[in-house]
Amino acid sequence: MTNSEWPLWEVFIRSKQGLDHKHVGSLHAADAAMAVQNARDVYTRRLEGVSIWVVESRHIHASNPDEATEFFDPAADKVYRHPTFYDVPDSIKHM
Amino acid sequence: MALPDLSPAHGATLPYPAGLRHQLFQYVVQLADTSLILAHRLSEWCGHGPILEQDLALANIALDLLGEARSYYQYAAELEGQGRTEDDLAYLRTAVEYRNPLLVEQPNGDFAHTVLRQFLFDVFHYELLSCLKAGPDERLAAIAEKALKEAAYHRKWSAEWVIRFGDGTVESRQRLEKALRTLWRYAAELTAPTELELGLQAAGLVPDYAAVQAQAAAYVAHVFGEATLPVPTGAFAQPGGKLGRHSEHLGYLLAELQYVQRTYPGLTW
Numbered sequence: 001m002t003n004s005e006w007p008l009w010e011v012f013i014r015s016k017q018g019l020d021h022k023h024v025g026s027l028h029a030a031d032a033a034m035a036v037q038n039a040r041d042v043y044t045r046r047l048e049g050v051s052i053w054v055v056e057s058r059h060i061h062a063s064n065p066d067e068a069t070e071f072f073d074p075a076a077d078k079v080y081r082h083p084t085f086y087d088v089p090d091s092i093k094h095m
Numbered sequence: 096m097a098l099p100d101l102s103p104a105h106g107a108t109l110p111y112p113a114g115l116r117h118q119l120f121q122y123v124v125q126l127a128d129t130s131l132i133l134a135h136r137l138s139e140w141c142g143h144g145p146i147l148e149q150d151l152a153l154a155n156i157a158l159d160l161l162g163e164a165r166s167y168y169q170y171a172a173e174l175e176g177q178g179r180t181e182d183d184l185a186y187l188r189t190a191v192e193y194r195n196p197l198l199v200e201q202p203n204g205d206f207a208h209t210v211l212r213q214f215l216f217d218v219f220h221y222e223l224l225s226c227l228k229a230g231p232d233e234r235l236a237a238i239a240e241k242a243l244k245e246a247a248y249h250r251k252w253s254a255e256w257v258i259r260f261g262d263g264t265v266e267s268r269q270r271l272e273k274a275l276r277t278l279w280r281y282a283a284e285l286t287a288p289t290e291l292e293l294g295l296q297a298a299g300l301v302p303d304y305a306a307v308q309a310q311a312a313a314y315v316a317h318v319f320g321e322a323t324l325p326v327p328t329g330a331f332a333q334p335g336g337k338l339g340r341h342s343e344h345l346g347y348l349l350a351e352l353q354y355v356q357r358t359y360p361g362l363t364w
Binding site for chain 2: 029
């Protein structure tokens, strides 16, 4: 059995309780249980995490880099979409 | 082993009478040798694992066991009180002075062979540490408490691989069965008490191996069941390692393990 026969998995690690799981890398494994164990052995050796998620890479659908222009550039000149664009009146509390 | 000393602070005098203390020294050396030799065997996989992920898993387990061995050797050196250090005990004893059971010195073979050797050890190791953790010797209890978490993962790791090999493909099954035919004879020594262990059991310092064996056997039966693998019924057992009667393999292993300290005595880095 060679590496190429085992699917690729993406690994997400939560570094502390309350924080998000963050993508840390990928690995090969025969199934989800093995992927979690492999992730533990490859990505948490230096106390990086308290929780592991794995997702088979084929289940991740990505935006097309060729469409980056129409996907992302239109947001560039719309600063008013940031809350910091607006001055909050002094009378508004608890913002 | 130029790593920071993690041993807990302890009193200058130990509470045991000299005879018992020497027996405990010998037993702690046996525990240390067992973890060190298996750690070395696993470290031989480094760079040769079947896949990168398992290469790291093997190295992780090796490092856990090496750390455990250090803790035991440090304690043993204190129990002995003759000025020998952990390094003296690890690097400057001959094969016949080593007290590890034969199982852990067996060569790696293929991955299935290594996995099964590890599983047979892990099952015993987990139960032993569970008992030592609750035992009367505070130092051993502290070492066992730390090592038990590691051993629980080792057992999970090796059990899953035993199941995968046993209930996997025709080839994986054949490889595991071959490993079982070779290694099963060494499993019984783990829980067959020597005279030294019987003496320490009478003093309450070493757990009752009958109970350890029963727990371990139940776990092996459970995992072998999952792996669709019959538990061997053959009674032939090959003991000797705990008495210093080793297979030829240990000499070669120690030659590599001890080479640097033998060639350049006192070398540090």
